[in-house]
Amino acid sequence: MSDFLDEIEACVPALRRYARALTRDADRADDLVQDCLERAIRKRALWRPTGPLQAWLFRMLLNLYRNDIRRQRRRGEHTPLETMAIEPTTPAAQHGHLALAEVQRALDKLPEEQREALLLVVVEGQSYLEAAQILEIPAGTLMSRLGRARAALRVLTGTAEEPRLRTVK
């Protein structure tokens, strides 16, 4: 049991980061992670998860997050857009950088499934294979979600036009 707890503990920072990126609300994120850890520890008493522990935990966290979203929708609540991990006043853009606040707002507009996939790959650094397993989708689906997420972000941050303008010049 104590090895298991050590392994879990090693995953907590990543779970927390992913939850924060998904919810953009520190308390709600920690609630989800706590719920996830409690379930994991409780379930561990009954069976040993197959496959890597981290993927198992991420999968559980995602399920909790999706349930949470469903519940919130039913209640008609909205997470205020202002609850940002980083102050939206961060000044935009040295040249060639994207304004963080802008990216964050754009991220909020992505469909859930695209956001889940993008954050898992980019922020969590999961391999495509692992990410597909966590999301329980085929690798091809993961890649297309990733592609759509990136294309949408380009449009939403207004950077999609940039190359064309350049070629016009």
Next chain:
Amino acid sequence: MTTGQANRPFEITEDMLHGYVDGQLPPAQRASVEAWLATHAEKAAEVAQWRRQNAALTTLFGPVAGEPLPDRLNPRRIAARNAARQWDWTRLAAAAIVVIAVSVGAGWFLRTATWQEEPRSDRLIDGALLAHSLYVKESRHAVEVAADDKAHLVTWLSNRLGRPIDTPDLAPEGFTLVGGRLLPPLPDTGTGPAAQLMYQNKTSNRLTVYITAAINPPGPAYKTYTEDGLEAYYWANSQITCTVIGDLPQSDMTTVARGVFQQLTWRPDPTGRT
């Protein structure tokens, strides 16, 4: 996402471009993607945008993993708490089993011992005695509704008993009202819930008045009972049954019981006032 033809730039797929940006390509493919991008400016600009997106997302959320963890996310604490909770639950379950076993046993005993023999009036007296012994010992929780909310107490108990109940004034006997509570119906009496009123004198001696709706058939109109130093005075009319219980000397008990009896029973039209 990865198709083997690393050395043929025209085979570069969208998936490979993602793999390139996410650092998930083997070195050989990396090189060919780079070579291909060098000749495809528009795609190269798009890929550069993806990289900036990645950088922005990493900047936004990466630092969260470095934040100190709150205690509530400590797996060891959670495990310890789960274990404690489970232990509580196990104990609770064990206690529940004991309670059920005892209740069933006692119930069966009472049933066989009393079935068809004990009149309902006796059962009511027993119930009144049990409730008396239980609640006179309480200091903070002796009553549910205290005497300072007497109007509410009277309305509430009258409603629940379906009978107009008043709280007898026992000041002449030296007792003031502490308050009252509602008690569950006694099995097999058919009277519905009971009201218990509690009184107390200056020496903190307490007595209780246990009232239910009338039983049918009415049974004896009057009974007394003594047990373990407790005196119980029971009577019944067409509206209510009433049991006064206390441990005063018998003569004092008689006086008090008569006071209660007179105030509760001799009402010209009991249904007329609520």
